[in-house]
Amino acid sequence: MSEELLRIEKVGKRFGKITALQEVNLTFNKAEVVGLVGDNGAGKSTLIKIISGYHTADSGSLYWEGKKVRFRLPKHARNMGIETVYQEQALAPDLTIARNVFMGREPSNALGIMQEKLMEEESMKVLRGLGLRIKSPDQLVKKLSGGQRQGVAIARALYFDAKMVILDEPTIALSVKEVREVLEFVNQLKQKGIAVIFITHNLHHIFSVADRLVVLANGEVMTDVRTENSSVEDMSDIIVKSTLGALV
Numbered sequence: 001m002s003e004e005l006l007r008i009e010k011v012g013k014r015f016g017k018i019t020a021l022q023e024v025n026l027t028f029n030k031a032e033v034v035g036l037v038g039d040n041g042a043g044k045s046t047l048i049k050i051i052s053g054y055h056t057a058d059s060g061s062l063y064w065e066g067k068k069v070r071f072r073l074p075k076h077a078r079n080m081g082i083e084t085v086y087q088e089q090a091l092a093p094d095l096t097i098a099r100n101v102f103m104g105r106e107p108s109n110a111l112g113i114m115q116e117k118l119m120e121e122e123s124m125k126v127l128r129g130l131g132l133r134i135k136s137p138d139q140l141v142k143k144l145s146g147g148q149r150q151g152v153a154i155a156r157a158l159y160f161d162a163k164m165v166i167l168d169e170p171t172i173a174l175s176v177k178e179v180r181e182v183l184e185f186v187n188q189l190k191q192k193g194i195a196v197i198f199i200t201h202n203l204h205h206i207f208s209v210a211d212r213l214v215v216l217a218n219g220e221v222m223t224d225v226r227t228e229n230s231s232v233e234d235m236s237d238i239i240v241k242s243t244l245g246a247l248v
């Protein structure tokens with residue numbers, strides 16, 4: 001049976017006159033991959049920014065493992081085990097792979113000196129575990145391919161024992177081969193019992209990995225279905241119709 005990890009109840013968010021989310025109710029279960037889809041401006045990024053403590057909701061509640069929580073800062077969500085890879089690049093391109101894996105949580109010794117060697121060893125372990133072929137943890141992230149960058153962000157989530165990983169458009173601007181790598185990372189997260197929320201505009205990408213699909217339109221949940229009970233055609237119809245509905 002599926003076990004509830006995160007429940008969102010009647011969450012609303014406005015930006016001035018714009019209603020980005022209205023009374024959103026959703027449940028995310030442990031080890032479940034949920035595809036979050038919907039047109040530009042539907043509210044997808046706003047929703048995951050609320051889950052990850054980057055924005056606070058104006059109304060409604062969040063329950064993490066059954067307990068009511070209020071994330072006022074990204075670190076509150078991170079401390080609970082929610083790792084988010086944002087649409088706006090989450091990595092520091094001019095830093096090494098190892099530094100990126102540990103960013104903001106660098107281990108230091110008793111004298112407060114950063115433990116570079118430990119970071120390098122640990123990041124190599126987790127990257128290899130993901131099947132990522134990296135020559136050296138000293139490599140700068142800007143020298144990596146798009147797929148490898150996603151791998152580094154996901155390695156960070158794995159190292160810090162995330163229970164939920166949120167990916168905002170992880171396959172955008174990637175080559176076919178890189179997309180396949182990212183989808184494979186998502187499968188690995190699922191196999192490790194980690195829940196994934198995957199935002200995308202590409203229904204083909206999400207259909208191959210998601211257990212469930214949620215369509216947002218104009219800040220509301222239009223559809224919430226199991227992938228096996230839907231099809232790419234059905235979903236794209238729903239998205240197109242929900243957008244047209246907003247225009248008339």
Ligand SMILES: Nc1ncnc2c1ncn2[C@@H]1O[C@H](COP(=O)(O)OP(=O)(O)OP(=O)(O)O)[C@@H](O)[C@H]1O
Nearest residue numbers: 015018019020038039040041042043044045046047
């Ligand atoms: N920081 C902000 N300030 C003002 N308006 C915002 C802000 N963030 C989002 N919005 C507005 O809220 C609505 C939802 O935006 P959001 O970014 O959540 O959409 P999205 O579904 O992620 O779209 P996309 O697929 O283009 O990334 C849009 O109308 C957007 O313009």
Ligand SMILES: [Mg+2]
Nearest residue numbers: 044045046087
């Ligand atoms: Mg977005």
